[in-house]
Amino acid sequence: xxxxxxxxxxxxxxxxxxxxxxxxxxxxxxxxxxxxxxxxxxxxxxxxxxxxxxxxxxxxxxxxxxxxxxxxxxxxxxxxxxxxxxxxxxxxxxxxxxxxxxxxxxxxxxxxxxxxxxxxxxxxxxxxxxxxxxxxxxxxxxxxxxxxxxxxxxxxxxxxxxxxxxxxxxxxxxxxxxxxxxxxxxxxxxxxxxxxxxxxxxxxxxxxxxxxxxxxxxxxxxxxxxxxxxxxxxxxxxxxxxxxxxxxxxxxxxxxxxxxxxxxxxxxxxxxxxxxxxxxxxxxxxxxxxxxxxxxxxxxxxxxxxxxxxxxxxxxxxxxxxxxxxxxxxxxxxxxxxxxxxxxxxxxxxxxxxxxxxxxxxxxxxxxxxxxxxxxxxxxxxxxxxxxxxxxxxxxxxxxxxxxxxxxxxxxxxxxxxxxxxxxxxxxxxxx
Numbered sequence: 001x002x003x004x005x006x007x008x009x010x011x012x013x014x015x016x017x018x019x020x021x022x023x024x025x026x027x028x029x030x031x032x033x034x035x036x037x038x039x040x041x042x043x044x045x046x047x048x049x050x051x052x053x054x055x056x057x058x059x060x061x062x063x064x065x066x067x068x069x070x071x072x073x074x075x076x077x078x079x080x081x082x083x084x085x086x087x088x089x090x091x092x093x094x095x096x097x098x099x100x101x102x103x104x105x106x107x108x109x110x111x112x113x114x115x116x117x118x119x120x121x122x123x124x125x126x127x128x129x130x131x132x133x134x135x136x137x138x139x140x141x142x143x144x145x146x147x148x149x150x151x152x153x154x155x156x157x158x159x160x161x162x163x164x165x166x167x168x169x170x171x172x173x174x175x176x177x178x179x180x181x182x183x184x185x186x187x188x189x190x191x192x193x194x195x196x197x198x199x200x201x202x203x204x205x206x207x208x209x210x211x212x213x214x215x216x217x218x219x220x221x222x223x224x225x226x227x228x229x230x231x232x233x234x235x236x237x238x239x240x241x242x243x244x245x246x247x248x249x250x251x252x253x254x255x256x257x258x259x260x261x262x263x264x265x266x267x268x269x270x271x272x273x274x275x276x277x278x279x280x281x282x283x284x285x286x287x288x289x290x291x292x293x294x295x296x297x298x299x300x301x302x303x304x305x306x307x308x309x310x311x312x313x314x315x316x317x318x319x320x321x322x323x324x325x326x327x328x329x330x331x332x333x334x335x336x337x338x339x340x341x342x343x344x345x346x347x348x349x350x351x352x353x354x355x356x357x358x359x360x361x362x363x364x365x366x367x368x369x370x371x372x373x374x375x376x377x378x379x380x381x382x383x384x385x386x387x388x389x390x391x392x393x394x395x396x397x398x399x400x401x402x403x404x405x406x407x408x409x410x411x412x413x414x415x416x417x418x419x420x421x422x423x424x425x426x427x428x429x430x431x432x
Contacts, residue, residue, distance in 0.1 A: 023133065023416075025162045029385075029409030032056035032073035036066050037080035038389060043363040043378030045356045053084060055385035058409035063379045077389070077404065085359070085394050086378050087141030087386040087407065089366040090338055091294055092178070092247065092274055092329045095132050095143050096125040096159070110149030115214050117177045118235035119154030121147040125166040131335050132161050134416045138339050138400060139388050141407050142171070144370055146178055146247075151211060153178040155235065156247070158370055160386065162412045172372055176245035176272070177236065181259045182207035184252055198304075212262050215239075219266060245270040245371065247294075251277035251303075260289055272369055274329060276319075277303060277312075283322050292325035292369045297344040298351075300331070314351035316361055321352060327366040346395030358395060385409040 033055055040051035040063060052066040054073065062070055094109035108124040125145050126132075132143070141161050147154035155174045163169035186201045188194035201207075218236040226234065238244025246268055248259045256279060263271050273279060276293045279286060286293065300312040319326045328344050330337055345358045353361075367377025375384045386407050392399025405412050 023413035025127075025164050025168070026407070026410035026412045029056065029058050029406075029411075031075060032061070033406075033409070033411075034072050034076045035079050035084055035389065036072070036076055037078055038082045038084045040379055041083060041085045041356065041359055041394075042380065043086040043359060044380075045354075045360060047356060050080075051084065053379060053387070055406070055409050058385055060379060060381055060383050060385050062381060079389055082403070083390045083392065083394065084379065084387055085139060085390060086363045087376070087388060087405070088139045088342055088362045088394075089327075089370070089372075089377065090135065090140050090143035090330075090341060091327065091366055091370060092144055092146045092156075093335055093338055094121075094146055094148050095135070095335050095338065096127065096129045096145055097121060097147070098335060099126065099129055099131060109147060111147070111154065114151045115232055116150055116154050117152045118231040119147055120157070120174060121145045121154055122157035122159070122166050122170060122173055125157075125159060125169060127159075127163040127165050127169050130417050131338075134336075134418055135339055136161055136405060136412065137402060137414055137416055137419065139342055139390065139394050139402060139405070140338065141386050141388070141405065141412075142372075142376060144175070151180055151182075151207075152214070152232075153180065155244075158372060160407050162407045162410065171375070172370070174238070174244065175370060176247050176270075177239060178247045178274075179211065179249065179259075181248050181250040181255050182211070183250075184254045208258060208262070212266075215263075215266055215268075239268045239270075240266075242269050245272050247272045247274050249274045251275045253278045253281040256282050257285060260285055260291060264289055275331065277315075279319060279324075280315075280322070283319070283324070287323060292327070292365075293319055294327050294329040294366075294369060295319065296331045297328055297337075297340070298347045299340065299344060310351075313347060317348045317351035317353045320357065320361075325365060325368060326361060327369050328361045340397075342395050342400060343397050346393075346397075349395070355393070355395065 035053045038051055040048040050066045054062040097109040098107045111119045144156050144158050146156040155177055158172040158175055159169035160171055182204055184201055184204045185198045188196050188199050190196050218233040221233040222237055239246050250256045250259050271291050273291050274294045276295055279293055295316045298313045302311040316326050341362055345361045348358045364377040367373035388405035389403050391401040394400045402414055
């Protein structure tokens with residue numbers, strides 16, 4: 001009998017997709033829920049022991065002491081000895097755009113071109129990504145889906161991590177444009193006979209001028225009749241009417257200063273610094289212009305030989321203590337490392353922050369920087385009920401063990417491909 005190989009391959013592919021697809025998204029909250037007896041970590045620096053939180057229709061109605069005489073709903077989750085946290089927020093990552101780094105067909109994080117602000121990451125977001133699914137197990141329930149590559153990479157959007165598709169996932173579309181500011185230094189190209197190590201970038205001024213000229217031309221275009229339509233220029237409108245933020249990726253003192261002064265001179269007010277390795281050296285400039293900072297994660301080694309071994313470890317804490325609005329982002333291009341986000345924050349405690357201040361680096365501070373703090377980032381009345389229950393300290397990998405999680409009040413699954421494997425092989429070895 002002749003075998004139809006095409007149909008066989010298609011059937012196997014569909015079966016593989018079915019087996020590996022994300023958990024079915026939770027249904028909308030149908031009845032009020034209370035969590036009682038837990039320690040509430042509000043996210044704004046405060047803690048409520050023996051707390052009570054009540055939410056209905058996806059919104060928090062009450063977050064306070066369990067001693068309150070407020071009426072409890074029918075469903076009460078007893079959580080004595082446990083901890084409740086606002087959902088952690090992941091900024092500046094290509095989550096849902098890249099599934100396997102080594103498989104080009106699964107990578108939608110970049111598009112051709114250098115100045116492509118009109119590229120929208122949201123429409124390429126894969127809500128069934130197994131990488132995204134795995135993050136929920138550690139408390140990450142929201143993320144900023146960000147394009148990569150080029151000089152101006154495109155437009156990011158903010159999503160929640162339990163959805164059927166990108167339309168369901170989106171909570172803030174096209175929140176900002178991402179600009180990779182040119183570097184004043186570059187690594188020596190050993191393959192071209194150049195010595196290894198950092199050396200001046202002779203093209204820095206020209207590259208900076210290209211960025212500034214593009215934005216100047218975009219501003220002029222937007223002030224005219226905008227005909228014919230120029231998509232890259234038109235996509236910059238939000239930068240000049242202050243409806244969008246511009247995220248500047250820069251690390252050096254010179255680059256940070258040049259970026260801030262250039263953008264402010266063009267009338268772009270909502271500027272966020274991403275990276276900021278040497279942000280301390282221009283602390284005054286950043287504070288003067290009210291520029292928040294999304295710093296590198298604290299598990300990186302220093303970039304320069306004369307920096308202290310723990311320079312990056314304590315960067316977030318030092319900037320916070322200087323009065324900056326700081327949150328943590330993961331600079332690695334590999335999305336799988338994002339699972340360690342709460343532990344980066346926990347590490348900052350060793351450098352002068354309290355546990356609650358460290359928590360702010362991945363909750364309320366991040367929400368403020370992304371412009372979603374009216375709805376997310378803390379456990380407050382009127383905000384969306386996006387939160388989770390942990391057996392212990394969620395910033396400690398030994399005790400970050402989630403038992404329940406809710407996104408907009410929906411009781412989501414914490415099952416992942418990894419937990420299935422864990423259960424499978426636990427049963428195997430227990431039966432031996």
